[in-house]
Amino acid sequence: MDRTGVRRALVLLLAAWGATRLVLLLFVLKVFVFPGADVTTDVSVIYQGWYEVLRHGTFPLDDVTWQYPPAAALAILSPVLLPFLDYPTAFFVLACLADLAVLCLLLYAGLRPGRTLRGASVWVLGVPLLGPTVYSRYDLMVTAVAVAALLAGARHPRIMGALAGFGAMVKVWPALLLVGAVRRRAWTSAAVTAGAVGALLAVAMPGAFAFLTFQRDRGTEVESLGALVFHIARHFGWHGEVLLNYGSIEFLGPDVQAVSTAALLLTALAFGWLLLWRLSAVRFRSHTLADAAFTAVLMFTVTSRVISPQYMVWLVGLAAVCLCFRAGRMTLPAVLLLLATFVTVLEFPVGFSHVVVSDWYGITLLVLRNGLLLAATVTAARVLWRATVTETAVAPFPSQATRTKETPLSS
Structure with a gap:
């Protein structure tokens, strides 16, 4: 693309980002009312309540809805950086700044040789598809850390590992970014960072790891893949309940434990596949790290007994990094993800009442989204396997010198 074309693309992306994010801010600040449930109460009630506890030097030990690693406290406490604003407004502004930080990272990466601005386009388009939910959860801040980690990973494995380790102490899933890392330095840096952050917070504030026991009695969240069993079963005499449990709307009753156990088994199988892929892969290119992370988080999300709407922003961020690489092959999974993201906002918050009562409109939305x-998960896994494993059947097996040459780009 010539310089004029690049400038035009940058102007369009920045204009689209500015317009869509202004609308998001107007929704979360309630200048406009978004249809469906009020998604901002998580900030004004739950987060602000945790903030009041955390600022006194302890974790919310009596609240079973606190189910996050200790560094999540930093995200909840972050509005203290804007003391001239009330808590909800400060949180929304910081979420918007995290959104902008991701865009800047993707633009910078997209302008480098061998890269494209497709990743930035995915981010600009994908985030507003989630509606105001995306600014009403701290997941956008975690995603910013994950995007920075993946973009650093191509040349700076220690920085990548440190960011992944820190991200894992904020919300666990960034640990999956290491799936495609081939340099030991990335793993070591992640372990050291996670250990140091966890130890520091455990010493500074009591109850840092109490969250590990708070999910023991969870049911199956109504938006998950496994929940479709009960949505349909309710039309054929299943007599369980739908209740607010551990911070989400879940199915509780007969056979729920069996479905939850099946979900855990599917997650174990997904990790088994990832291990098999890692042992079988012989071609690691500059985009493999991002492709592997995207695939791993897709697998984790789909097999989870909870699929909250804000999880989609993780995937949008990872898909955006994948599409930053001109040689990347995750275009189809990314398109499927964007479609799923659009259906997600129709399901929550717009149509959530239909999901809760399991009517056929709600079931249709869930079947379509899930x-x-x-489909995105299966497609991404197939693309990753073919690009790193089976293509060696037609391409010469790389020599040690070739693999050594390619490895630094994928560390």
Whole structure:
């Protein structure tokens, strides 16, 4: 693309980002009312309540809805950086700044040789598809850390590992970024960072790891893949309940434990596949790190007994990094993900009442959203396997010198 074309693309992306994010801010600040449930109460009630506890030097030990690693406290406490604003407004502004930081990272990466601005386009388009939910959860801040980690990973494995380790102490899933890392330095840096952050917070504030026991009695969240069993079963005499449990709307009753156990088994199988892939892969290119992370988080999300709407922003961020690489092959999974993201906002908050009562409109939305996510997962796994494992059947097996040359780009 010539300089004029690059400038035009940058102007369009920045203008689109500015317009869509202004609308998001107007929704979360309630200048406009978004249809469906009020998603901002998580900030004004739950987060602000945790903030009041955390600022006194302890974790919310009596609140079973606190189910996050200790560094999540930093995200909850972050509005203290803007003391001239009330807590909710400060949180929304910081979420918007995290959104902008991701865009800047993707633009910078997209302008480098061998890269494209497709990743930035995915981010600009994908985030507003989630509606105001995306600014009403701290997941956008975690995603910013994950995007920075993946973009650093191509040349700076220690920085990548440190960011992944820190991210894992904020919300666990960034640990999956290491799936495609081939340099030991990345793993070591991640372990050291996670250990140091966890130890520091455990010493500074009591109850840092109490969250590990708070999910023991969870049911199956109504938006998950496994929940479709009960949505349909309710039309054929299943007599369980739908209740607010551990911070989300879940199915509780007969056979719920069996479905939850099946979900855990599917997660174990997904990790088994990832291990098999890692042992079988012989071609690691500059985009493999991002492709592997995207695939791993898709697998984790689809097999989870909880699929909250804000999880989609993780995937949008990872898909955006994948599409920053001109040689990347995750275009189809990314498109499927964007479609799933659009259906997600129709399901929550717009149509959530239909989901809770399991009417056929709600079931249709869930089947469509979860089906698109499942299709994206299978497609991404197939693309990753073919690019790193089976293509060696037609390409010469790389010599040690070739692998050594390619490895630094994928560390």
